[in-house]
Amino acid sequence: MRYWLMKSEPDEVSFDDVLAAPDKTVAWFGVRNYQARNFMRDQMQPGDGVLFYHSSCAVPGVAGIARVVGTPYADASQFDPGSHYHDPKATPENPRWISVDVQAVAQGRYLPLTALRGEPALEDMVLLQKGSRLSVSPVTPGQWKRILAMAGLD
DNA sequence: GCCAACGTTGGC
DNA sequence: GCCAACGTTGGC
Numbered sequence: 001m002r003y004w005l006m007k008s009e010p011d012e013v014s015f016d017d018v019l020a021a022p023d024k025t026v027a028w029f030g031v032r033n034y035q036a037r038n039f040m041r042d043q044m045q046p047g048d049g050v051l052f053y054h055s056s057c058a059v060p061g062v063a064g065i066a067r068v069v070g071t072p073y074a075d076a077s078q079f080d081p082g083s084h085y086h087d088p089k090a091t092p093e094n095p096r097w098i099s100v101d102v103q104a105v106a107q108g109r110y111l112p113l114t115a116l117r118g119e120p121a122l123e124d125m126v127l128l129q130k131g132s133r134l135s136v137s138p139v140t141p142g143q144w145k146r147i148l149a150m151a152g153l154d
Numbered sequence: 155g156c157c158a159a160c161g162t163t164g165g166c
Numbered sequence: 167g168c169c170a171a172c173g174t175t176g177g178c
Contacts, residue, residue, distance in 0.1 A: 130159080
């Protein structure tokens, strides 16, 4: 059981969108960074906890709690020439990018990035490191507990 | 829209 | 394998 923070642009997929989806589950696709992909491919397991983070928006921050359901699979958008996420070097025989299904679990208080930065217990979060822009990053159990408490979900 | 920081590409 | 140029991310 591990914990992750996953960034989504709410204009694309917001936490409310996930809550409104069938089974409260959406496919997380479009990761095109090797380090993020490797986390998903090598370490993610069904049941892992996910902090659903809104990025590139007016108030970036943690919008809700989710979980990984099922195991990773090939991201279909890499094979679609019409997709923004198309990768000409990927083939179904040799996929390069993967998706995972994510299910909304709980929505607490919205936690703006500024609130996370103001929390000494979170200063080592990958998200908060200078220059960090990984769309999928690990969260420690201590950080997870702290953030759930801040959101009123403990 | 700016820009710092990082990742990727491609010539050599 | 180096590294300059370019593209992208993402907060502000």
